Amino acid sequence: MADPARSEPPVDWPVFGITALTVIAVCALIFAAPDRAGTFINGLYDQLTRTFGFLYQWYVIALLIFLATSPSVVTVRSGSAVATANRTTARSAGSA
Numbered sequence: 001m002a003d004p005a006r007s008e009p010p011v012d013w014p015v016f017g018i019t020a021l022t023v024i025a026v027c028a029l030i031f032a033a034p035d036r037a038g039t040f041i042n043g044l045y046d047q048l049t050r051t052f053g054f055l056y057q058w059y060v061i062a063l064l065i066f067l068a069t070s071p072s073v074v075t076v077r078s079g080s081a082v083a084t085a086n087r088t089t090a091r092s093a094g095s096a
Contacts, residue, residue, distance in 0.1 A: 030037040
């Protein structure tokens with residue numbers, strides 16, 4: 001009998017199937033007409049970056065501020081090559 005704690009989670013077949021078919025269909029269209037696909041993708045990229053590029057910039061600024069002010073940011077202790085994701089872990093690792 002299989003151990004329930006180690007069993008794999010079930011596959012959501014409808015979500016997997018729709019996603020796989022969408023990726024295959026897009027790839028087939030790109031392979032069928034690479035020049036038109038390139039023009040379309042470049043136009044779509046230009047439109048998205050023109051419309052939403054500022055959101056990406058603000059996201060990066062907010063992320064940097066969060067990382068700079070968060071108490072549980074990745075830290076590297078001086079004199080040690082060990083990097084940890086939590087200050088309490090760094091303290092306990094240093095005392096061992």
